[in-house]
Amino acid sequence: MSLTPDELLTTTRTVRRRLDVTRPVEREVIEDCLRLAQQAPSGSNAQKWNFVVVTDASKRARLGEIWCRGADRYLASAEMNPQPSQTERLLDSVRHLAAHIHEVPVHLIPCVTGRTDGEAAFVQAGRWASIMPATWSFMLAARSRGLGTAWTSFHLPFEREAAAILGIPFDDVMQAALIPVAYTTGGPFKPARRRGLGTMVHWDAW
Numbered sequence: 001m002s003l004t005p006d007e008l009l010t011t012t013r014t015v016r017r018r019l020d021v022t023r024p025v026e027r028e029v030i031e032d033c034l035r036l037a038q039q040a041p042s043g044s045n046a047q048k049w050n051f052v053v054v055t056d057a058s059k060r061a062r063l064g065e066i067w068c069r070g071a072d073r074y075l076a077s078a079e080m081n082p083q084p085s086q087t088e089r090l091l092d093s094v095r096h097l098a099a100h101i102h103e104v105p106v107h108l109i110p111c112v113t114g115r116t117d118g119e120a121a122f123v124q125a126g127r128w129a130s131i132m133p134a135t136w137s138f139m140l141a142a143r144s145r146g147l148g149t150a151w152t153s154f155h156l157p158f159e160r161e162a163a164a165i166l167g168i169p170f171d172d173v174m175q176a177a178l179i180p181v182a183y184t185t186g187g188p189f190k191p192a193r194r195r196g197l198g199t200m201v202h203w204d205a206w
C-alpha cells in the first residue's frame with residue numbers, strides 16, 4: 001500500500017468492523033512493524049518497552065473474555081449516561097468487536113517496565129509516554145501494510161488477570177493497551193471529522 005505521510009496520518013483509524021478475522025497475519029509482518037516501533041522516543045532513551053504478541057487461540061479467547069467484561073461495563077454506562085461522542089455507530093462498532101475479539105488473529109499488548117501506581121503525575125506522564133509513541137508507530141506501520149488496528153483499554157481494569165494468562169510480571173510491568181491486529185477487509189479509510197483548531201489550540205496563553 002502506498003500512502004503519503006499525510007494520508008497515513010489521516011487514515012489510520014480505529015478499525016473494529018473491518019478486521020478480517022479469517023486471514024492470518026504473518027509473524028514477519030508483525031516483526032517489521034515492531035522494528036519500526038522501536039525507533040520511537042522513550043524517556044532517557046531507556047526503551048523500557050515490551051510487546052506481548054498473542055497469537056495462541058486459547059489465550060486470545062481468555063483475553064477476549066476479559067476484554068468483553070470491560071466492553072460490557074462501557075456499553076452499560078453508555079446506555080445509562082450517554083455522552084455526545086458515544087454515537088450509536090460507535091457503540092455498534094464496539095459491540096461488533098466484542099463479538100469477534102477472540103477471533104482477531106493477533107492481540108498486541110504493549111507494556112512498560114516500572115509501575116507508576118500512586119506516583120506524581122509527571123512520573124506517570126514520563127512512563128506512559130515511553131510506550132505510547134512506540135505503540136502508535138506500530139499502528140501506523142501496520143496500516144501501511146494493509147493491517148487494521150484499534151487502541152483499546154477495556155481489559156485494563158482486569159490487568160492482573162491478563163498478566164496471569166500471559167506470564168507478565170505484574171509487580172514490575174504495566175500494560176498500556178490491547179491492540180487487536182488483522183488485515184482489513186478492504187474499502188477506503190477516510191480522515192475523521194474533528195473539532196476546529198480554535199476550540200483546542202491556545203497560542204501563548206490558555
Ligand SMILES: Cc1cc2nc3c(=O)[nH]c(=O)nc-3n(C[C@H](O)[C@H](O)[C@H](O)COP(=O)(O)O)c2cc1C
Pocket residue numbers: 012013014015016090094097150151152153154155192
Ligand atoms: C486511550 C484510548 C483508549 C481507548 N480504548 C478503547 C477501548 O477500550 N475500546 C474501543 O473499542 N476503542 C477504544 N479506543 C478507541 C477510541 O474509541 C477511538 O480512538 C475513537 O473511537 C476515534 O476513532 P478513530 O480513530 O477512527 O477516529 C481508545 C482510544 C484511546 C486513545
